[in-house]
Every structure is written in structure tokens, then in C-alpha cells.
Amino acid sequence: MPLKRAKIRLFIEADLSAGASVRLAGLQYHYLTRVMRLETGSTVGMFNGRDGEWRARLAETGKNSCFLTVETHLAPQMVEEGPWLIFAPLKKGPTDFLVEKAVELGVSRLVPIQTRFTASVRINKRRLRANAIEAAEQCGRLTVPPIADVVRMERFISAWPAERPLLVLDETGNGRPLADIFDVNYEANLKPPAVMCGPEGGFATDELDALGNLPFATRVGLGPRILRAESAALSALACWQIMRGDGWQAPAAKAARR
Amino acid sequence: MPLKRAKIRLFIEADLSAGASVRLAGLQYHYLTRVMRLETGSTVGMFNGRDGEWRARLAETGKNSCFLTVETHLAPQMVEEGPWLIFAPLKKGPTDFLVEKAVELGVSRLVPIQTRFTASVRINKRRLRANAIEAAEQCGRLTVPPIADVVRMERFISAWPAERPLLVLDETGNGRPLADIFDVNYEANLKPPAVMCGPEGGFATDELDALGNLPFATRVGLGPRILRAESAALSALACWQIMRGDGWQAPAAKAARR
Numbered sequence: 365m366p367l368k369r370a371k372i373r374l375f376i377e378a379d380l381s382a383g384a385s386v387r388l389a390g391l392q393y394h395y396l397t398r399v400m401r402l403e404t405g406s407t408v409g410m411f412n413g414r415d416g417e418w419r420a421r422l423a424e425t426g427k428n429s430c431f432l433t434v435e436t437h438l439a440p441q442m443v444e445e446g447p448w449l450i451f452a453p454l455k456k457g458p459t460d461f462l463v464e465k466a467v468e469l470g471v472s473r474l475v476p477i478q479t480r481f482t483a484s485v486r487i488n489k490r491r492l493r494a495n496a497i498e499a500a501e502q503c504g505r506l507t508v509p510p511i512a513d514v515v516r517m518e519r520f521i522s523a524w525p526a527e528r529p530l531l532v533l534d535e536t537g538n539g540r541p542l543a544d545i546f547d548v549n550y551e552a553n554l555k556p557p558a559v560m561c562g563p564e565g566g567f568a569t570d571e572l573d574a575l576g577n578l579p580f581a582t583r584v585g586l587g588p589r590i591l592r593a594e595s596a597a598l599s600a601l602a603c604w605q606i607m608r609g610d611g612w613q614a615p616a617a618k619a620a621r622r
Numbered sequence: 623m624p625l626k627r628a629k630i631r632l633f634i635e636a637d638l639s640a641g642a643s644v645r646l647a648g649l650q651y652h653y654l655t656r657v658m659r660l661e662t663g664s665t666v667g668m669f670n671g672r673d674g675e676w677r678a679r680l681a682e683t684g685k686n687s688c689f690l691t692v693e694t695h696l697a698p699q700m701v702e703e704g705p706w707l708i709f710a711p712l713k714k715g716p717t718d719f720l721v722e723k724a725v726e727l728g729v730s731r732l733v734p735i736q737t738r739f740t741a742s743v744r745i746n747k748r749r750l751r752a753n754a755i756e757a758a759e760q761c762g763r764l765t766v767p768p769i770a771d772v773v774r775m776e777r778f779i780s781a782w783p784a785e786r787p788l789l790v791l792d793e794t795g796n797g798r799p800l801a802d803i804f805d806v807n808y809e810a811n812l813k814p815p816a817v818m819c820g821p822e823g824g825f826a827t828d829e830l831d832a833l834g835n836l837p838f839a840t841r842v843g844l845g846p847r848i849l850r851a852e853s854a855a856l857s858a859l860a861c862w863q864i865m866r867g868d869g870w871q872a873p874a875a876k877a878a879r880r
Contacts, residue, residue: 503847541870606845611844
């Protein structure tokens with residue numbers, strides 16, 4: 365039986381090993397001592413994306429920072445080979461939501477792209493990174509997926525890793541049903557794909573045509589309703605994980621929801 | 623080829639038939655004349671959940687209301703036999719989000735339930751109904767699914783329609799992988815299910831046990847990560863539609879995104 369996961373999980377940058385002392389300040393200090401009112405001697409989970417998950421004990425609380433002592437190795441680091449999400453930035457609310465849910469759904473890389481009809485090519489990377497960290501802490505992941513800088517779609521496509529299938533979400537009615545692709549009879553060893561969604565206004569027709577002609581890409585449809593960009597992306601990601609990804613595994617143990 | 627859907631779609635309560643005159647006031651009047659700045663002679667789509675979709679033309683704009691003339695029948699009324707969503711009310715943001723996305727995903731009935739750990743048993747039905755209408759207008763549906771009053775879970779379960787499978791989202795690790803259920807080899811004629819998700823704190827252990835013992839219910843798991851309640855519900859709904867629902871169909875024509 366795996367060791368029980370801690371109720372509070374924190375992502376930190378520092379190295380983790382038995383006996384190490386970790387100093388927390390700022391928001392993490394505030395969260396532990398003011399929001400959760402953790403007392404000396406209480407334990408939390410910690411991960412950094414490299415050293416697996418550890419149990420750490422609150423040793424000392426000061427005025428602006430606190431110290432924890434790393435104790436027990438709870439889980440070894442896993443390579444989390446999830447799908448990628450390639451997305452045109454949306455408005456603030458939908459973008460926040462898309463990043464949070466994509467992390468929960470096990471996405472291993474987030475790439476914001478600029479397409480013809482992308483209204484805004486700016487993202488607040490700091491805020492999105494904070495959302496991604498909170499989602500990873502909450503859902504029990506051992507990594508926080510990187511969020512790239514905004515890149516022109518053509519440029520990102522030009523350096524594509526051939527082994528990764530690209531699923532382009534196509535609401536024009538010319539996409540192949542996603543169930544076709546996820547059917548095990550279609551390709552038993554389908555690798556984790558990259559899911560690409562366009563901006564609110566959709567892809568331009570020639571963008572879709574060009575994408576559809578790429579040897580590693582498939583234009584896919586999700587049914588008769590026109591989904592918002594973020595809904596379409598999350599539907600495809602959720603369906604991948606459930607049918608072909610890690611949906612067969614069970615959680616190690618229940619983590620607390622914030 | 624189906625007739626092209628209108629760019630602006632409005633859900634109204636009145637009957638729709640050729641030649642009928644429809645008066646709009648309040649928010650719909652404001653939206654058409656102020657936000658979209660529609661001029662006399664322009665057309666919009668209209669549906670009421672009973673008479674299919676119609677094209678209507680703006681005939682007259684007054685100070686507080688406008689009149690449209692119903693002209694062409696664009697699509698016959700369809701029975702939209704989607705899955706149900708049974709959910710414990712969450713905080714405002716996640717609840718709004720859950721309702722909006724569930725409507726986009728074709729849910730035919732929304733039932734808020736009270737479980738042991740449900741923090742809030744109040745919902746703002748008026749706001750949720752407005753969200754549901756906007757989502758239906760945007761995604762091209764011909765119905766707006768009803769949102770029930772909050773009901774105790776046991777009470778709702780006691781009058782269950784035997785032909786509808788109930789999928790209880792179970793994050794304890796004791797659920798069956800959803801891919802098992804959605805595999806066509808498991809049951810070729812699986813009817814649209816009801817997806818049930820608990821509150822932020824999850825179901826109580828005895829609630830889960832009791833649900834699991836119901837002849838029409840299956841406890842299902844969604845993989846190794848602990849998803850937030852709304853993420854879990856939408857993942858299951860999206861996967862149902864894509865793999866076993868209407869994911870094989872294509873949109874009639876592209877509706878405008880707001």
C-alpha cells in the first residue's frame with residue numbers, strides 16, 4: 365500500500381532530501397501559518413518536480429518565515445508523460461480556467477500560440493504559473509508543467525517532434541470524430557497527443573487546411589454543439605486520459621481539496 | 623445541406639411560427655440593439671425548446687422594446703437526449719462554470735443535491751438559468767435543460783428511472799475505471815447516464831457504499847489525480863458524449879461565439 369499523501373501539499377523550488385531544512389516565506393508562509401494555522405510539529409507534503417514527494421515537519425515559525433524539516437520519502441519522482449496543450453490565449457477567466465483544469469488533467473506542457481484571429485497575444489505568465497502550481501498541489505501531481513512564452517503557431521509547428529500526434533480541434537464540421545482516434549482498434553499504441561485549440565473566433569480556413577496537411581496532425585470534431593475553445597480543449601484532454609491515458613490508475617490516497 | 627445557423631441566437635419563451643411577431647424587452651432588447659447594434663432588417667435565430675429554430679427579422683426598434691417578425695424555419699425541434707448531471711452545489715464560480723459547461727456538453731437535466739458534506743444547499747436558480755440559456759444560445763442547442771430545486775440525495779435516488787445508468791464519481795480509488803464502462807464491448811447499448819458528483823469534501827464513506835449498492839449505479843474513478851468536483855463531472859460528461867453520445871455528429875453550421 366502506498367504511504368498516505370499529506371493533506372497539505374506544497375510545491376517548492378529547493379532540493380528535498382531527508383534531514384534538509386526548508387525555509388518558507390511570502391505566500392507559502394502566510395498560507396501555512398495564517399490560513400491553515402499549522403502548529404509546530406505538524407506535517408505537510410512537499411514536492412519540487414525532481415525529488416518525488418516528502419513529508420516535512422514544521423520546526424519553527426518566525427514573524428516573516430518558517431522552517432520545516434524534511435523527514436520521510438512518501439513517493440518516488442515519476443516522469444509524468446501527459447498530453448500537451450497548445451492554445452490561443454483567451455480572455456482572463458477562460459485562460460485561468462483552462463490552465464487550472466489542464467494541470468488537473470495531467471498535461472505535461474502548456475504552449476500559448478498566436479494564430480491569425482488571436483485577439484490577445486499577452487499572457488500573465490506569473491499568474492498562470494501560480495494557478496498551475498496550486499492545481500498541481502491540489503490534485504496530487506509530482507510535477508508542475510512548464511508554460512511556454514507565446515509563440516507564433518507556424519513557428520512552433522516547424523519544430524514538431526514526429527512521434528507526438530497533433531489533434532487540431534476543428535468546429536467546422538470537417539474534423540474526424542475524436543472517438544475514431546481514441547478507439548483502440550485504430551491504433552493500439554497511440555502516444556500521448558498534443559491537443560490544439562484556436563482562439564474565440566476559431567482558426568482561419570487556410571490555417572486549418574495547412575494544419576490538416578501536416579503528416580502528424582488530424583483535424584478532429586467533438587460533436588454537434590459548438591463548444592467554447594476552453595471547453596473543447598478540456599473535453600479532448602479528459603477523454604484522452606480516461607480512454608487512453610492514465611484513467612486506469614487509482615489515486616494514491618485522498619488529498620485535501622482547498 | 624442544412625440551412626446556415628444564424629450568428630445571433632436567442633432563446634425566448636413565446637411560441638414560434640411563420641409570421642408571428644415577437645416583442646423583446648429588458649436584457650434581450652439591450653443585447654440586440656445596444657450591444658450588437660442590430661439594425662432594422664437584420665436577422666437573428668430564435669428557439670424556444672418546442673418549435674425548432676427560426677430566423678426572425680428585426681422589424682421595429684422602440685425606446686424600451688423591439689419587435690421581430692418570425693420568417694423561416696431553420697431546423698426542426700429535436701429531442702435532445704443527453705446525460706443528466708447531479709451535483710452538490712459548489713462555490714459560486716465553480717457552480718457557474720459547471721452549469722455553463724454541462725449545457726455545452728449536452729446535458730438534458732441538472733439536479734442540485736444535498737449530501738452529508740454539502741457546504742451550501744442554496745443555489746441562485748435565476749443566475750444559473752441565465753447561464754444555461756446563454757450557453758444554449760452560444761453552442762447551438764435547441765433546448766435549455768431544466769435546473770431542479772435542491773433536493774436531498776436520498777430522496778432523488780428513491781424515484782430513480784431504472785433504465786438510466788448512474789455513474790457516481792468516486793475519488794477514493796475504489797471506483798471502476800470509466801473507460802471500462804464506456805468500452806463498447808462492455809455494453810453496446812448503454813443509455814445516456816446520469817453523472818453524479820459530490821461536494822468539495824467528497825461523499826461520506828457510507829454514502830458512497832450505499833450508492834454503490836444500488837442496482838443501477840456504478841462507482842467510477844477517473845485516474846490517479848484528485849480532480850476538483852466540477853472537473854471530474856465535466857470530464858465524465860465530455861468523455862460520454864465523445865465516445866458513446868453524439869460526438870459522431872458534426873455541427874450544422876458555425877454559430878458565432880460571444
